[in-house]
Structures are given as C-alpha cells and as structure tokens.
Amino acid sequence: xxxxxxxxxxxxxxxxxxxxxxxxxxxxxxxxxxxxxxxxxxxxxxxxxxxxxxxxxxxxxxxxxxxxxxxxxxxxxxxxxxxxxxxxxxxxxxxxxxxxxxxxxxxxxxxxxxxxxxxxxxxxxxxxxxxxxxxxxxxxxxxxxxxxxxxxxxxxxxxxxxxxxxxxxxxxxxxxxxxxxxxxxxxxxxxxxxxxxxxxxxxxxxxxxxxxxxxxxxxxxxxxxxxxxxxxxxxxxxxxxxxxxxxxxxxxxxxxxxxxxxxxxxxxxxxxxxxxxxxxxxxxxxxxxxxxxxxxxxxxxxxxxxxxxx
Amino acid sequence: xxxxxxxxxxxxxxxxxxxxxxxxxxxxxxxxxxxxxxxxxxxxxxxxxxxxxxxxxxxxxxxxxxxxxxxxxxxxxxxxxxxxxxxxxxxxxxxxxxxxxxxxxxxxxxxxxxxxxxxxxxxxxxxxxxxxxxxxxxxxxxxxxxxxxxxxxxxxxxxxxxxxxxxxxxxxxxxxxxxxxxxxxxxxxxxxxxxxxxxxxxxxxxxxxxxxxxxxxxxxxxxxxxxxxxxxxxxxxxxxxxxxxxxxxxxxxxxxxxxxxxxxxxxxxxxxxxxxxxxxxxxxxxxxxxxxxxxxxxxxxxxxxxxxxxxxxxxxxxxxxxxxxxxxxxxxxxxxxxxxxxxxxxxxxxxxxxx
Numbered sequence: 001x002x003x004x005x006x007x008x009x010x011x012x013x014x015x016x017x018x019x020x021x022x023x024x025x026x027x028x029x030x031x032x033x034x035x036x037x038x039x040x041x042x043x044x045x046x047x048x049x050x051x052x053x054x055x056x057x058x059x060x061x062x063x064x065x066x067x068x069x070x071x072x073x074x075x076x077x078x079x080x081x082x083x084x085x086x087x088x089x090x091x092x093x094x095x096x097x098x099x100x101x102x103x104x105x106x107x108x109x110x111x112x113x114x115x116x117x118x119x120x121x122x123x124x125x126x127x128x129x130x131x132x133x134x135x136x137x138x139x140x141x142x143x144x145x146x147x148x149x150x151x152x153x154x155x156x157x158x159x160x161x162x163x164x165x166x167x168x169x170x171x172x173x174x175x176x177x178x179x180x181x182x183x184x185x186x187x188x189x190x191x192x193x194x195x196x197x198x199x200x201x202x203x204x205x206x207x208x209x210x211x212x213x214x215x216x217x218x219x220x221x222x223x224x225x226x227x228x229x230x231x232x233x234x235x236x237x238x239x240x241x242x243x244x245x246x247x248x249x250x251x252x253x254x255x256x257x258x259x260x261x262x263x264x265x266x267x268x269x270x271x272x273x274x275x276x277x278x279x280x281x282x283x284x285x286x287x288x289x290x291x292x293x294x295x296x297x298x299x300x301x302x303x304x305x306x307x308x309x310x
Numbered sequence: 311x312x313x314x315x316x317x318x319x320x321x322x323x324x325x326x327x328x329x330x331x332x333x334x335x336x337x338x339x340x341x342x343x344x345x346x347x348x349x350x351x352x353x354x355x356x357x358x359x360x361x362x363x364x365x366x367x368x369x370x371x372x373x374x375x376x377x378x379x380x381x382x383x384x385x386x387x388x389x390x391x392x393x394x395x396x397x398x399x400x401x402x403x404x405x406x407x408x409x410x411x412x413x414x415x416x417x418x419x420x421x422x423x424x425x426x427x428x429x430x431x432x433x434x435x436x437x438x439x440x441x442x443x444x445x446x447x448x449x450x451x452x453x454x455x456x457x458x459x460x461x462x463x464x465x466x467x468x469x470x471x472x473x474x475x476x477x478x479x480x481x482x483x484x485x486x487x488x489x490x491x492x493x494x495x496x497x498x499x500x501x502x503x504x505x506x507x508x509x510x511x512x513x514x515x516x517x518x519x520x521x522x523x524x525x526x527x528x529x530x531x532x533x534x535x536x537x538x539x540x541x542x543x544x545x546x547x548x549x550x551x552x553x554x555x556x557x558x559x560x561x562x563x564x565x566x567x568x569x570x571x572x573x574x575x576x577x578x579x580x581x582x583x584x585x586x587x588x589x590x591x592x593x594x595x596x597x598x599x600x601x602x603x604x605x606x607x608x609x610x611x612x613x614x615x616x617x618x619x620x621x622x623x624x625x626x627x628x629x630x631x632x633x634x635x636x637x638x639x640x641x642x643x644x645x646x647x648x649x650x651x652x653x654x655x656x657x658x659x660x661x662x663x664x665x
Contacts (some may be wrong), residue, residue, distance in 0.1 A: 038456065042640075046446035078644065087654075091395055091456065095594055096647065100640020106633030154415045217633070268472035275464040278457070279447070285452040307513060 003133070005260045010137045012256060014145065017249025018257020019203040019211060019220075021148045024227040024241045025155055028197025031231055032159070033192035034172040034299035038094025039223025043075045043197050049109040052215040056112055061120050065144070065205045072201020073194050075087075075101060078083070080193040084186050087303045098224070106217045119213035120144060125231065144206050150198075156238045168192065171295035175304040183305050184271025200224070221277065229278045234284055235295040251277040311657040317660040331597050333613065342587060349628055356626055358620030368619060370505035374577055376615035377476070377510035378403065378586070381569035382593030383600060385520045387637035390602050391525070391538040392558045398444060399566045400590025401466035401569075402437040406567025407574045408470045408478075409436025411489055411581035413477060413497040414574070425495040425594075432545040437567015437617055438560050440466060445559040463590070471583050478581055498576045502651050510572035517565055521604035526608025529651035538602075555641055566590060587618070588636060595643050614639070628636025 023040055030037050039306035047068035055064030055082070079097050082088040122157045129139040138294035170178040171188045177186050194255050224250060234240035250257075325588035340358065341351035362368050382399040389396040412434030419424040425480050446459040471487070473479075480490040498508040533554055537544040543553070569589065573580050600606030621635035 061620055082644065082647050085393050086648055086651040088650065092594075092598060092643065093647055095642050097637050098640075099595070100644065103633045103635065103637030105632050107637055110631040110633065173311065223456065223458070229457050229461075230458070244376075251337045257506035266472055266476060268468055268475055270470040271471075272465050275461040275468075279453075279465075282453040282457055282461075283447055283451045287451045290422060 007133055007136050009253065009256050009260070012253045013138070013143065013246050013250040015211070015249070015250050016135060017143050017245035017247075018141075018148050019148065019206040019223055020227055020230060021152065021245035022204035022206060023200045023224060024230040024245060025070065025148075025238065026196035026203075026232065027153060027227055028231050028236060028238060029155065029159075029199075029242055030192045030196035031170070032172045032236060032297055033189045034175060034297050034302065034304070035189050035193055036090045036094065036301045037076070037097070037193060037196055038091060038228065039075065039079050039097025039224075040094075040196075040200055040227055041220060041222065042098035042105075043072045043200035044101075044204040044207070044220045044224045045105040045218070046101045047072045047201035047210040048074050048219060049105040049204075049215055051115065051201070052208040052224055053112060053310055055117050055119070055209055056115060059118075061118070062210050063200060064209050065090070065180055068199070068200045068201040068205035072197040072199070072204070074197070076193045076200070077196025077217055079197075080190050083303070084189055090301050090303070094233065101217065106158055109217065112215050113217065116214045117209070119209040141305050142210055144202070144210060147202075149264030152238065153243045157236045158240050169297075172299055175299050179304075179306060185306065189304070192303060201228075206279070226278050227276060233281050235285070236297065248274060249279065313658050313662075314655050317656050318652055320653050321656070323599060323600045324649070328647060328649040328653065329601065329610070331466075331600075331649045332642055335645040335649075336638055336642045339645075340638060341363040344630075347630075347647045349630065351614050352395055353631075354624065354628065355450045357623045359616065361623050361627075362616045362619035367505065369474060370502070372612070372615045372619050375613045375618045377508075377514045377576075378569035378573055378589045379593055379596050380611035381510075381517060381565045381572070382492040382562075382590050383596035383611055384518050384592055384604050385558075386604045387600065388521060388525065388558045388595040389533060389562050390597060392534045392554050393538060393541065394555055394558050395456045396441065396444075396459050396559060396562055397456050397461050397594065398441065398590070399562065399593050400586060400588065401459065401463035402563045402566035403570040403573075403586055404463070404466040404541040406433035406437035406471050406570030407438075407465070407585045408570075408582060409433055409567070409573030411478060411492075411574050412473075414492045415489055415581075417496050418493050420493060421495050423495075425493070426498070426575070429575060430568065431494045433571020433574075434564045434567045437565070437570060440567070441559045441563025445555060449555060450636055464550055469583070470585070474583055475661055476583055487583055491580045492575060492623045497579060498572060506527035506546055506577050508572070508576040510569070512578050513568055513572060515608065516609050517568075518604045518665060521561070525604060530554075534558065540613035547649075566593075592639055593637075595639050598643060 023044055027037065027040055050071040051064040051068030054067035055061045073079055075097060079093055082093045083090050122140055122142050124137040129135040135272045167183055167188060171183060171185050175185045204220065211271050230241060230248060231245045252274045255267060258265060337355060339354060344351045344354035362372055382403060386396060386399055410429050413432035416427045440462055444455055444462055447453045447458055448455045474487040474489060478489045480488055498510060501507045525534060533544065533549040535552060537548065537549065570585065573585050592614055596607055596610045599610035617635055617638060621632050624630040624634060625632045
C-alpha cells in the first residue's frame with residue numbers, strides 16, 4: 001500500500017467513526033450518571049430522519065442538525081420519565097425506545113426515501129490542514145467532525161476537572177450518598193439522559209446529512225448498539241471513546257484496506273466485520289471481571305427512588 | 311389531591327389488568343395518530359383489529375404469523391425469568407432458517423421420509439449454536455449478553471444475505487438472491503385446505519405448554535422462578551446459575567431456530583433474505599405482554615399477530631406504511647411499562663396536602 005492510500009483510509013476511518021463518537025459520548029455521560037439507555041439506535045434513527053426532513057424542507061443542513069438534536073432530546077425524555085419517575089426496567093424501556101424509533105422513523109420518512117440533499121461540505125482548517133499526512137486525515141473534514149473533536153475535549157475537561165463532573169460521578173457511583181449531601185439525583189440523571197439524546201440526534205443527523213446524504217430505512221445499521229459496546233471498550237473514560245470510535249470506524253471500512261492489499265472477499269461477509277469486531281473487543285475487555293467491576297459506574301442500571309433510603 | 315402511594319403488597323389485579331390497559335391506550339394512541347395524518351380513526355381501527363379476523367383466510371394468516379412469534383417469545387420468557395437478557399431471538403431465528411435451508415437443499419431431489427425431520431433438527435441445532443456462543447462468552451468471559459446477542463443478530467443477517475448471494479443461491483434463479491424451492495419432502499404439511507396454516511403453530515403451542523410444565527412443575531423451573539424473584543436467595547439455596555443460564559438460553563435458541571426453519575419449510579418454501587419481519591424483536595414485547603409466562607405468551611402472540619396482519623392490511627387498503635407496526639409495538643411496551651408502575655404503587659385520593 002502506498003502512503004496516499006493509507007491517508008485515504010485513515011481519513012475515511014475518522015469520518016466513519018464520527019457518528020459513533022457523537023453517540024458514544026452521549027451514552028458515556030448517561031451511564032456515568034448510573035442510567036443505561038439501550039434506546040440509542042432508536043434515538044439515532046429519529047435524529048437521522050428528522051434531520052434529513054428538516055434539511056430537505058428548509059434547504060439548511062444546520063437547521064437539520066438542530067432539529068435532530070431536539071428530536072433526540074424528546075425521545076430521551078420519554079425514556080427518562082418511564083425509567084426515572086416510574087421506575088421502569090431500564091433494559092426493557094431502552095428496547096421499547098429502539099423499537100418505537102425504528103418504526104416511527106420509517107413511518108415519517110417514507111415519503112423522502114431515496115431523495116438527496118446538499119449536506120455539509122468539507123472545510124480545510126487553515127494552517128493545520130497543511131501538516132503533512134495528519135492535515136489530510138484530521139483537518140480537511142466537515143464542520144461536524146470538528147464539533148466532535150471539540151465536544152470530546154470539553155467533556156474530558158468537564159468530567160475530570162470540574163464540580164459538574166464530580167456530581168455526575170457521585171450520582172452514578174452512589175446515588176444515596178449523593179442524595180444525602182444534597183445533590184438532586186433525579187435532576188442530574190434527567191440532564192444526563194437528555195444529553196445522551198441530543199448527542200444521539202446529532203449522530204443520526206451526521207449519517208443522513210453527511211455520511212450518506214439521504215434517508216434510507218434503518219440506515220444506522222446497528223451503530224447505536226455498537227456505541228454501547230464502545231462505552232465498555234473505553235471503560236467509561238471519555239478520552240478513550242475517541243480512540244475506540246476511530247478503531248471501529250476503521251473496522252467498518254476494512255474492505256477498503258483489503259482491496260488495497262489486493263484481497264477480494266464477498267462484500268456481505270465484510271459487512272459482518274464491525275459486528276464481529278465488537279464481539280471480540282467485548283470479550284477481551286470484559287474478560288477481566290475485577291477490572292470491569294472497578295470501572296463501571298456502580299449504580300449502573302439500578303433505579304433510584306428518593307422515597308426509599310438505603 | 312391525588313398522590314402516589316407505594317402499595318404494601320404488589321397488586322395481582324394490576325398484573326393482569328396492566329397489559330389490557332396498555333393495549334387499550336395503544337389503540338387510543340393509534341386513533342389519535344391516524345386522525346392526525348388525516349385518516350379516519352374508525353376505519354384505521356377496523357383495518358388494524360377487525361379486518362384481520364374478518365374471514366377464514368385472514369384468520370389462517372394470523373396463525374401463520376403467530377407461530378414464530380410464540381416460539382421466540384416462549385424461550386425469551388424463560389430467559390428473562392432467569393435474568394438472562396437474551397435480545398438475540400432474531401439472530402437465532404435467522405440462524406435456524408439458514409442452517410435448516412442448507413440441509414433442505416441437500417434433500418432437494420430426495421423423497422426420503424427423514425428429510426423433513428432432519429431439516430427441522432438442523433434448524434433447531436443452528437438456533438442453539440447461535441444462542442450458545444453468547445452464553446459461553448458471558449459465562450466464561452463475563453461479556454455483556456445484551457450486546458453480544460444483538461451483534462449476533464447482525465452477524466446472522468449478513469451471513470444469511472451472503473449465503474443467498476453465494477453458496478445457497480439458486481443457479482436457475484435468474485440472479486435473484488434466493489435459494490431454490492425446497493422439495494415437497496422437506497416442506498411442513500399444511501393443516502387445512504385453502505389455508506397456509508402449517509405445523510409450525512402446533513409446534514409453538516406445544517412448546518408453550520412444555521415450557522409452562524417445566525416452569526411450574528419441575529425442579530428446574532422452580533429454580534428459574536426463584537432466580538427471577540430473588541437472586542440472592544437462589545444463590546443461598548445453592549442453585550447453579552451457570553446450569554440455569556445454559557438451560558434457558560439453549561431452550562430459547564432451539565425454539566427460535568425452530569421458528570426460523572418452520573418459516574422456510576412452511577409458508578415461504580425456500581430461503582429468502584427477508585425471512586423475518588423482525589419476529590425476534592417483536593417476541594420481546596410478546597414475552598412482556600404475556601407477563602413472562604409461557605401460556606400468557608399464547609394470548610400476547612395472538613394479539614401481536616393481529617397487529618402484524620393489520621399493518622399489512624393498512625398498507626394495502628389505506629396506504630399507511632407498514633412501519634406503523636413496530637411503532638405501535640414500541641408504544642405498547644411504553645404503556646405496559648408505565649401501567650406496571652401501578653402494580654407496586656397506587657393513586658391515593660385525599661383532602662390533605664402531601665407532607
């Protein structure tokens with residue numbers, strides 16, 4: 001392989017990893033507050049279809065992204081009310097959200113299947129894009145990719161260095177202790193779940209406005225689920241989410257790499273690769289039982305009822 | 311003042327009433343939605359609920375759709391009872407369809423009486439393998455069962471698509487990604503003239519009764535129930551969670567595999583890429599709607615099959631996208647989970663302000 005091809009592959013890996021980065025950043029914040037939202041795939045699909053419809057209707061990709069963010073937030077609120085106020089099982093509620101989002105997105109998007117729009121165009125960052133190799137790989141993307149870089153670094157700072165991050169972790173580790181020192185546990189969890197929804201919305205919009213600028217039923221193809229695996233892969237650390245997203249991006253475009261090496265394998269078998277990679281990664285990461293127990297937020301998946309004190 | 315009060319004991323009335331209430335609320339939601347998009351709600355409800363049962367052909371089709379839903383849901387009910395979050399019924403179904411078809415195509419020129427039983431067993435075994443791998447990974451490597459079973463759904467789907475484009479493709483099929491039609495010796499017999507109802511529904515109902523018997527009459531089932539109700543107690547009693555996990559997962563995989571092979575050897579008669587319209591996912595809702603009880607799943611699967619039929623009819627007669635079915639399924643589960651809140655809580659009416 002020549003260096004041009006390698007640069008092209010890494011560029012594509014960043015682009016393919018970007019929707020995973022957005023949605024996994026949202027999920028990690030949600031999980032850090034102790035809430036497991038399996039509805040990612042449904043929220044992402046709703047973000048994709050609403051983002052596309054808004055951009056198609058108004059001609060503005062920016063309005064598309066805003067609408068997708070709002071839609072993701074609304075979807076996450078349905079989940080939050082059921083799980084946080086009614087104490088519903090988080091696994092079942094998340095699945096319901098995904099099934100609902102899959103159906104509703106196909107329903108409202110049925111009129112625009114196959115239409116195309118003008119999505120975001122790449123913008124080369126002045127100076128930075130002139131760096132040999134790295135400039136092409138990292139700094140000649142569209143604006144949402146730069147937003148995802150910024151978001152990663154902001155979240156790393158907020159989670160690790162600020163009081164907000166401390167509050168979030170306290171709620172996820174021990175909600176009863178957090179409650180005892182006056183933190184409004186449910187309010188923190190609401191905000192964390194909504195943040196997850198907004199990020200899933202952007203992630204969906206990236207799929208339908210940039211990655212393949214059109215709407216097709218089920219176009220996210222399990223990326224919402226892969227994002228959940230990514231959080232485990234990153235052992236709930238924001239910084240590692242970025243690395244993981246690009247590695248998974250690379251796994252998804254492995255066919256380019258293999259073609260570059262002169263291999264020819266059925267595209268349908270190659271389509272399996274990201275899912276197989278996810279399973280392999282899950283196994284490697286989780287094999288150390290002690291480590292996972294140490295890293296996962298301790299109250300993850302458990303409901304918190306302020307009326308009952310433990 | 312109305313306020314929410316925790317019940318001292320879970321309400322057994324609400325446990326039964328909650329699914330019925332959820333269905334009623336879903337239908338109200340449906341009527342509002344249909345009027346919002348300018349369709350007559352009464353016509354929509356008629357198409358969704360009455361028309362699927364209006365004539366004997368449609369009733370037959372309802373049983374055809376009910377079979378795979380029930381097979382998958384019975385297995386999932388046992389899994390969820392044992393706290394094994396198997397989301398992989400869809401993949402196990404597809405694996406069953408794929409494995410069974412590979413064998414059925416081997417018998418394509420055969421009239422052997424063993425052809426059908428061997429084909430069915432191959433489907434069952436494939437479903438079990440598809441459930442066994444994530445189970446092994448969970449028990450041995452502690453990997454998240456929800457995520458691995460979901461990944462296996464996608465892997466099964468792409469494997470199936472690869473197979474119908476490649477090794478199992480019909481050489482005389484004009485390039486369509488489909489297998490050859492199966493021989494009569496590997497087709498499930500239909501039960502009645504002029505209907506597509508086949509043996510699959512019999513398998514499903516028998517499996518529900520077997521699961522009910524295991525769950526309520528056997529020691530193994532007792533252990534599953536204790537695990538679901540009170541895990542620490544089950545561990546204290548020395549019940550092996552490993553053994554129970556293997557049992558419920560393999561049982562669920564076998565039933566989902568049977569569902570898959572029953573579709574290809576039943577109404578379809580060949581392997582096609584869209585074997586399942588998401589039966590494995592819908593079965594999760596069926597399992598919940600049936601209160602994780604194998605016999606409850608029979609009634610819930612019947613309702614869900616009507617909803618599928620209604621979705622098809624709504625598309626044909628009213629031009630409504632068939633995706634409304636999964637949307638309604640999601641809404642149904644939302645309402646069910648919300649109504650379940652009142653199993654452990656109740657509304658208290660009083661004149662006093664809350665303190």
